[in-house]
Amino acid sequence: MKLFTASLVTLAMLTAAGPAAAESKPLEVSGYYKNLSIFTESLVTGEDIYATINRLRVELFKEVNPWSFQITLDNELIGNDFANTPDFAAIRSREQQNTSVWDGDKTSVDNDHVYLRHAVYRAFAKYYSPDFQVTMGKQGIDWGVMRFYSPNDIFNTVGPIDLERDERVGVDAINANFTLGSLSGVNAVVVPSDDEEEFMAAVKVYRTVETYDVALITAIIREQVIAGITFDGYIKSAGFRGEINHNHQDDGRNFLRASVGVDYSFSDKTYVLIEQLFNGGVDKNAAATFLTDFKANRRLLSLEKNLTSLWLQYKITPLLELNQYVIYDWDGNSAVYNPELSYNLTENTDITAGVQINFGDNGSEFGDTPDLYYAQFQLFF
Template sequence: MFDTRAAIVAALAVWLGGSAQAQGSGPQWSGFYKNLLVRSDTWSGEPFTLDVNRLRVEVKGSIAPALSFDLQYDNELLLGSYLRTAQFQQGKDIAPPQYWRADANYLETSRLYGVHRLYRATLNASLGDTDLRLGRQRIAWGTGRFWSPQDALNPVSPIALEREERLGVDALLVEHKFGPLSRVAAVVAPSRIEHRSTAALQWHDNILGLDYSLIGGRLLGQQTWGLDLAGQVGQAGVRAELTRQWPDGLPATNRVLVGADYAFGNTLTLTGELYFNGAGARDPSAYDFSALKSGQTQALARRYLGLHAGYDIAPLLKWNNDLVVNLADRSRYVASSLSYSVRPDLDVAIGIQRFSGAAGTEYRRLPNTVHASMQWFF
């Protein structure tokens, strides 16, 4: 049911907006409305239709000369037969993993479900060469496209329907710049789940045209160190990530990613990645499908290939294709979509996701999906 969170969010936005106006620089408002229509099946095989209506409003501005804010508020209305599936009923009340509970449903019937949340909410301070950001945010460590061993705080599945949507983390991020390319960052992110808090450091620099980052500390409760490299070989962009983790009471595991990107003059862009997941199962019989379903992990096996091809059929019409292969069990994920810019503030898209493989393999159990969307920016 509707609770006081909406009033708190509205009051905070009004107060911050008033503070920004008092500083002589009015708040900046922007956002979008997105309608996403999905036709698919649940994990147990129930066919469904889901219509997602998402309104995201962002307000940002300055409170003081060195202090600013950024609020992004979501209001979603869900319709369709998915609301009557067992999968939805089991998952709708599961609390999100963030430390601060900033969401609530305000409408629930057999045909309508309304929920609102803070997607992002940060206070930002600049003190000379040091920047501080406190609140719900995206901490973008790592350079991977399909997978990223270093992006533990805001991971995304390579098979996610909306890969641009990244779950934020409630954290304090402090960055100090030593030069145009050199910086050190520290992040602290508490967790309500025991032994899942984060306290880590990242050093970023450039040497001989090669960007590199070093990380160390505890990421989601696991002692971690890692290396991230990105550079150019001819006209191709190349990158690599390596992390080594020591889960409490378990042997150390490695995660390794190598990737490359190339853009042709005819607008064709290609991306390829190879991923080794040392924490994955060696045999399909040991797959933990519940962890994949809940989002606790993005890969069940050890060896993967990811390929992407994008092409501008016309200046406003884009064609995107993804292929993900589990190299251990040979199961596959294929996605293809067309997007068209009707006008500068309005995009439409249609697409399909298809999963295949032998019985018991990772991608065989996932349901195929057909989707269409419309997004209006303001």
């Protein structure tokens, strides 16, 4: 934490010492209001439970060439009827005191029915030049190319059927990119921490080879040593991508993870994507925390080794879209089916409704997960 704070202070000093004649642009203010209502069953008691999430996000962006600065603030109120059950642990496990070096969260109310949280969602400064870019602060970092399970998305990856896939837990990092010509470069990320168990550092070397973007990565992520390769390109008019890595964990386990996928647009209305995951790092002993602990869930990636994921998208009208997500677990013979309708109500207003239906026996990938129904309203400004 001390190192991270010192890094930000150094950045501020460098910024202040920049050219006085730097071009300054007006402050940009944007954001959204979102209401997400969820209805499901308790993992523990089987009783019906609900949560309604109300989030007001305000984003401030200022550009002073060659620097830019962004801070994103959230005020989030969750009304619910299960705060005193173990089910609510899944929400509390995402608090920044559990996921980040710098705790930018403040919970002002946490009682039987109301959970009110104020958070710094993003806070970073970025320097840009054609040959070198660096971002320092709380930011989102995505090294993956897969839609569902992404082995090389090593910084707080997003779950395969998360309801808010665009809400990535931030990383308090120094993220530097060195451009080596127009088609290649080196990306280095360091997450400074006084706690060895939270320290993260990674290097990605990337290059465009014909129709493919290829990257090699090596990383230390919370005492895991990871080496991998990513590719993303085309076979004729179909997209073809994949991620492969080798993990060495602090408990001595060594294993391989790999995911490959193909996608194709049959028309302006119809899109299909299919992906296959092999996860050699499954740990059945950790199944109890998989559904309730954010860090455990992202570290394990899945409970079973072999999963096939399918995404079918059909645009009913230019404003109305049907998405269907299916994941099948070959080892536990379980599955989840997630149909979702989205409608662009106005230029800056979207509404979404869907259901996640789970099939399978207890102990399988989806057998212990109760069905879930949701509806969302989002207004951008």
